[in-house]
Structures are given as structure tokens and as C-alpha cells.
Amino acid sequence: MPRQPFSALPDSARLWVFAASRPLSPGEREALTAAADDFLDEWNAHRVPLDCARDLRHDQFLLVGVDQETAGVSGCSVDALVRTMKGLGQRLGVDLLDHASVFYREADAVRRVSREEFAEAAARGAVTPATTVFDNTVPTVGALRGGAWEAPAARTWHGKAFF
Secondary structure: OOEOOHHHOOOOOEEEEEEOOOOOOHHHHHHHHHHHHHHHHHOEEOOEEOOEEEEEEOOOEEEEEEOOOOOOOOHHHHHHHHHHHHHHHHHHOOOOOOOOEEEEEEOOEEEEEEHHHHHHHHHHOOOOOOOEEEOOOOOEHHHHHOOOOEEEHHHOHHHHHHO
16 A cells, blocks of 8 residues: 555655645544545556555644655546545535635634735734744655745745745
8 A cells, every 4th residue: 555654754755735715624634534545545647556644733634645756647647636636625614725825823823814814914023924824735744844834924935925
């Protein structure tokens, strides 16, 4: 079986972050992870199984990683992953493919706002360069482990809101 624990992925593993538009309920989390596991158990590139894993964080972010050193992910296999996540999101009533929003920490909560709203909050001082943001464009598991995903805004593309 190619699916493995997320912690077993090498730092070089490619990463996708699917951010739910809102925190998921316990039942939704169970449905999402079960469906993701079913997909990953069968995920392949040109009939070669992919060594992959998933992790759910903060009740809102599904991380999917694949070790490309054992078998390279193809355009078709990435399309299948995105299609599956889109369908899961529709089934759960959440958007899992929202790349336009900014996700950041406000106290212990994860907030989701438009880029314009984030820029306005920066102008008002409601968020600062030290505000922890989620950079859902982080490309590898190693970058995630190195702190590039959940980082101060100044260290990510979000820092543009302050200049």
C-alpha cells in the first residue's frame, strides 16, 4: 500500500494544501479523511502507485504529500487529486480549492478573509508583519516542517500587504 504516515514522507516530498473555507465538524473531518484515504490508496501516475500521505491540521487544512523520488506525479494524477478534492468539498459544503483567500491566526482561531480584506486590516494595524499566516503555496514537506507554512506574514507572500 503506497499510503503512509505523513511523518514518514521525506522533506523533498511535494505538498498540496487544501484549505476548507471554514472549520470542519467532527463528522465532516471523518468523512474528509476517509474519502481522502480511499483516494490516496488508489492514487497512481501512469499505473504506478504513488507513495503519499495526508494530514489534517487545525480542523481546516488537509495536507497531501507525495514522495516523487519513488514515482513522479503526473499532470493527470494531479488533476485527479484536484478533482477529488473539489468533489469532496462540494459534498461537505465547503470550498477546498480556495486560493484567493488569506488564512491567518487571530488568537487561537483561524480566520479566512479576502486578500483585499487582509490588506485593509494591515492598513488599520489589525494585522501586522508578525501576524501568523498560513502560506498554502508551500511546495514541499520540508518547507512545511521548516516553518514556511505557518509563519509570520513578513516571511511569506502575505507581507506584500504591508509595503
